Amino acid sequence: MPRTKGDHEARRRDVSEAVWRVLAAHGFGGLTMRAVAAELGATTGLLTHYFRTKRDLVAHALDLLERRTEARPRRAAGPGVSAVRAALLDILPLTPEATGSNRIWVSSWDTALADPGLSADHARKYARSRDRLRDLIVEAQRLGELRPGDPDRIAAGAQAFVLGLVVQALLDAPAFPPRRQIELLDDHLAALAPTRGGPGEPHDG
Amino acid sequence: MPRTKGDHEARRRDVSEAVWRVLAAHGFGGLTMRAVAAELGATTGLLTHYFRTKRDLVAHALDLLERRTEARPRRAAGPGVSAVRAALLDILPLTPEATGSNRIWVSSWDTALADPGLSADHARKYARSRDRLRDLIVEAQRLGELRPGDPDRIAAGAQAFVLGLVVQALLDAPAFPPRRQIELLDDHLAALAPTRGGPGEPHDG
DNA sequence: CCATTCACACAACAAGCGTTACGGTTATGT
DNA sequence: ACATAACCGTAACGCTTGTTGTGTGAATGG
Numbered sequence: 064m065p066r067t068k069g070d071h072e073a074r075r076r077d078v079s080e081a082v083w084r085v086l087a088a089h090g091f092g093g094l095t096m097r098a099v100a101a102e103l104g105a106t107t108g109l110l111t112h113y114f115r116t117k118r119d120l121v122a123h124a125l126d127l128l129e130r131r132t133e134a135r136p137r138r139a140a141g142p143g144v145s146a147v148r149a150a151l152l153d154i155l156p157l158t159p160e161a162t163g164s165n166r167i168w169v170s171s172w173d174t175a176l177a178d179p180g181l182s183a184d185h186a187r188k189y190a191r192s193r194d195r196l197r198d199l200i201v202e203a204q205r206l207g208e209l210r211p212g213d214p215d216r217i218a219a220g221a222q223a224f225v226l227g228l229v230v231q232a233l234l235d236a237p238a239f240p241p242r243r244q245i246e247l248l249d250d251h252l253a254a255l256a257p258t259r260g261g262p263g264e265p266h267d268g
Numbered sequence: 269m270p271r272t273k274g275d276h277e278a279r280r281r282d283v284s285e286a287v288w289r290v291l292a293a294h295g296f297g298g299l300t301m302r303a304v305a306a307e308l309g310a311t312t313g314l315l316t317h318y319f320r321t322k323r324d325l326v327a328h329a330l331d332l333l334e335r336r337t338e339a340r341p342r343r344a345a346g347p348g349v350s351a352v353r354a355a356l357l358d359i360l361p362l363t364p365e366a367t368g369s370n371r372i373w374v375s376s377w378d379t380a381l382a383d384p385g386l387s388a389d390h391a392r393k394y395a396r397s398r399d400r401l402r403d404l405i406v407e408a409q410r411l412g413e414l415r416p417g418d419p420d421r422i423a424a425g426a427q428a429f430v431l432g433l434v435v436q437a438l439l440d441a442p443a444f445p446p447r448r449q450i451e452l453l454d455d456h457l458a459a460l461a462p463t464r465g466g467p468g469e470p471h472d473g
Numbered sequence: 474c475c476a477t478t479c480a481c482a483c484a485a486c487a488a489g490c491g492t493t494a495c496g497g498t499t500a501t502g503t
Numbered sequence: 504a505c506a507t508a509a510c511c512g513t514a515a516c517g518c519t520t521g522t523t524g525t526g527t528g529a530a531t532g533g
Contacts, residue, residue, distance in 0.1 A: 071509095090382035092296060096491060107491085108511045117491060166381055173378040176371055176438060177295035186440035212455075219436070220429065220452050227432030231424070233381060235391035247425050250417075254459035279480090301521060312521085313481050322521060478531080483524105490519070499510080 075113050075123065078103060082124035087163040090170045094121070125171065129188065132164055144208040144252060147199045151225050151248055156232050157241045165229050193218050210257045217255060224251050280318050280328065283308060287329035292368040295375045299326070330376065334393065337369055349413040349457060352404045356430050356453055361437050362446045370434050394431075398423050415462045422460060429456050 081103040085094055096107045096117060103109065114120040140149035156162035175181040197218040203209040209217070228247060232239035286308040290299055301312045301322060308314065319325040345354035361367035380386040402423040408414040414422070433452060437444035 074510095088382070090378045092379055093382060095489080097489085106512055108513070111492070112509090112511060115492095170378040170381060172435065172439065173295045173375040174297055176375060177293070177298055182439055186443065189436065189440065190443065216452060216455055219448075220455050223432035223436055223452065224425065224429040224456075225432065226435055227428035227430065230377065230431055230435070231394065231428055234377065234387055235394065238391065238395065243424075247421060247428065250421055250425050251429075258463055300519080302519090311482055313483070316522070317479090317481060474533100476531100476533090478529100480529085481527090483526085485525100486521100486523075488520080488522105491517100493516070494514090496513085497511095499508100501509095502507085503505090 071113075076127065078110060078113055078120065079124040079127045082120065083128060083163065083167060086124075086167045086170060091174055096120075125167075128164060128167060142202055143206040144203040144256075147196065147203055147209070147221070148248070148252055150196060150199055151221060152245070154225050154229065155241075155244050155248070156229060157244065162233070166233055169230060169233055189222065193222050196222060207257060209255055221251065221255075224248075276318075281332065283315060283318055283325065284329040284332045287325065288333060288368065288372060291329075291372045291375060296379055301325075330372075333369060333372060347407055348411040349408040349461075352401070352408055352414070352426070353453070353457055355401060355404055356426060357450070359430050359434065360446075360449050360453070361434060362449065367438070371438055374435060374438055394427065398427050401427060412462060414460055426456065426460075429453075 078099070081099050082094070085098050085102050089098070096110055099120070100107045100110055110120060114123065138149040138153055140146045154161075154165075156165045171181075172185070175185050193215075197214045200209060200214045200217050200221075204211055204214065225248070228239070228244055232244055283304070286304050287299070290303050290307050294303070301315055304325070305312045305315055315325060319328065343354040343358050345351045359366075359370075361370045376386075377390070380390050398420075402419045405414060405419045405422050405426075409416055409419065430453070433444070433449055437449055
């Protein structure tokens with residue numbers, strides 16, 4: 064019975080992608096039903112057919128963006144500090160696609176800060192990311208590629224650094240081209256390297 | 269002739285402070301003329317009397333916030349790494365007032381990213397802050413309290429770190445109380461300390 | 474003490490918003 | 504083939520928005 068065969072969920076994906084494009088271009092302040100519909104080459108009738116309310120529409124778009132970001136192909140890397148580096152590189156806006164995603168997340172903070180529920184969602188999201196990073200750091204420490212120290216703190220520090228770098232790169236792209244972002248990330252990692260001759264050498268047992 | 273004597277500029281300050289309060293509470297998405305007027309205990313008639321348009325109103329409020337932030341009393345500190353630490357501590361949301369200011373700036377990124385002109389304003393602002401930080405870092409290096417290395421890069425790294433920490437602290441206040449923020453900042457600075465026995469010891473000339 | 478002028482409340486405006494109702498078209502199941 | 508139901512364009516709704524115009528009261532200058 065459907066005009067386009069039963070891929071109801073595929074249509075919702077199309078709509079969400081239009082939401083992403085509008086958000087990346089005009090932010091939450093410019094996100095209207097009509098703008099999304101126009102971006103999709105359709106009318107608001109389509110939108111309300113697939114989403115009850117604007118809130119649902121945005122929630123689905125952000126949820127899908129998060130899951131897609133989480134499921135995207137990751138940079139391959141050996142264990143140790145190399146894996147930490149790869150995980151952090153995966154966050155930075157080094158490609159147009161990553162730039163778009165990051166733009167959306169940064170923009171979403173305005174709405175999130177005004178709504179405790181959304182703030183909690185974001186907090187959970189970043190806490191999970193921090194935990195994953197911590198595991199990689201523990202492994203790198205075990206291999207003696209990172210100096211010893213509370214891995215939770217090192218993870219929180221690295222995450223803060225990368226997050227701030229994302230913001231800088233978005234607001235001042237010319238000053239933070241990919242090469243510079245990578246350079247700064249490597250500086251940060253170098254500062255976490257084991258001190259030569261001090262504690263933190265590889266364990267051997 | 270004025271009802272309240274000629275402090276035209278003082279009234280504009282009052283209005284701007286109401287804007288700050290609305291922004292800190294409801295973000296840019298909740299910033300309306302009526303909301304500002306209500307916060308002020310007045311009507312929109314007052315607002316339009318002092319500002320031609322909403323754009324002017326917001327611009328003045330943010331401009332004033334920036335100047336006030338820049339002119340506020342700074343943490344006293346000796347020269348060297350202590351001054352770097354103090355400058356970075358001055359940015360973090362360690363007090364309710366600093367939390368409010370940071371909330372506003374983070375929220376403003378949504379609007380800024382959608383407008384190249386505003387993005388450029390922000391870029392200039394952060395570049396200036398980075399330059400000031402760089403000067404402090406150069407001095408700390410000269411005193412042998414910071415390891416050698418391109419001071420511009422160290423400044424950019426420290427600024428990114430602090431900026432990201434601000435975001436984390438705002439979105440997840442329970443996980444980042446003042447003590448934890450300071451702890452993480454000190455971790456970052458410790459990682460920049462001169463390596464014992466390596467290069468970077470104090471010059472004596 | 475009167476004319477003037479600033480300060481601001483009040484009310485109205487058009488435009489744009491999210492949302493709802495409806496109707497025509499099209500593919501499917503029987 | 505026919506009934507059915509999903510798809511979605513069209514149009515209207517009530518509401519909120521930024522902005523404008525008008526009017527009133529208070530303070531001032533001559």
